[in-house]
Amino acid sequence: MSKRLAIGIDIGATTIKGGIVDVLDGRILFQKKVETLALQGPNSVLRQLNFLIKELMFENKYGEFSGIGVGAPGIVEIGGGVVKNPPNFSDWNEINVGEILFKEFRLPVLIENDANVAALGEAKYGAGINFKDFLFVIWGTGVGGGIILDGKIFRGPSGGAGEIGHTTIDYNGPVCNCGNRGCIESYIGQRYLSERTREKLMRLANPYKDSKILQLVNGKLELIEPAIISLAAAQGDEFAKNILLEAANLLGISLASILNILDLRVVIIGGGISESGEYVINQIQQSLRSRVLKSIKNDAIVIKAKLGNNAGILGAASLVMEL
Ligand SMILES: [Zn+2]
Known part of the structure; x- marks a missing residue:
């Protein structure tokens, strides 16, 4: 049962969407979104991301999280947490989002390119099942x-x-x-x-x-x-x-x-x-x-x-x- 609950984050150029997800049956139990503020620079984006995850944790009444999964635009280093050059994000070259989130929340963090993440979503729970x-x-x-x-x-x-x-x-x-x-x-x-x-x-x-x-x-x-x-x-x-x-x-x-x-x-x-x-x-x-x-x-x-x-x-x- 410990692997049932996860936080899913979808970083877009205009909004960051997040949800508490039952990964066994692909149900979103709670979701919330915030503005990305991509043009205000990386610190603003990271602040928004941090705020959103805190909100999801605050709303969580379903059990323990087994980790945080993130879909991010741009190039995402395989097996690492570095997000490189997301298009339409000002002043963002390379940032280790995985490390930043791990330090803050002490949960395993997995990051993947946003299109890949959407493909995986369809594979696991959608048209690709x-x-x-x-x-x-x-x-x-x-x-x-x-x-x-x-x-x-x-x-x-x-x-x-x-x-x-x-x-x-x-x-x-x-x-x-x-x-x-x-x-x-x-x-x-x-x-x-x-x-x-x-x-x-x-x-x-x-x-x-x-x-x-x-x-x-x-x-x-x-x-x-x-x-x-x-x-x-x-x-x-x-x-x-x-x-x-x-x-x-x-x-x-x-x-x-x-x-x-x-x-x-x-x-x-x-x-x-x-x-x-x-x-x-x-x-x-x-x-x-x-x-x-x-x-x-x-x-x-x-x-x-x-x-x-x-x-x-x-x-x-x-x-x-x-x-
Ligand atoms: Zn082209």
């Missing part, structure tokens, strides 16, 4: 992911595996924020997809007349983002629906290569844009099946993630089961 091997994709601000092989995270020799957003789909394509050209993220990541939609709208003969997207943002092009496109599509706007179908098609192309390389059959998709509707998931599957090798083709499936925003907390907490 019946699959030993799958590719997990988060399609939201960027395109990230994690690889689950034999029920475990595949980290690669230095912990960087699963960077599917930077799979090249066109060597002459647009410049991506990684510096390369034609990465899948440079087509369908939040900022890029929004930009492409704006450009396409402006090319329409009379964009302001019929576009549901423009109605939803009151004509303010700068407010266009995937959630708006998705909402317009849900309200029957064909233009918006086609934008998402095209994006899903491109994602399928990049995923086909990964399935071929790893001999995988299952893709689980999470992240905001994956919530747009079944038609998007189906389009990814169709695109992927049209490109994977024959040996994989008929078995290749794309399914929606189940845990939504809780994948991070649950996956992070489940790390303590490795103790």
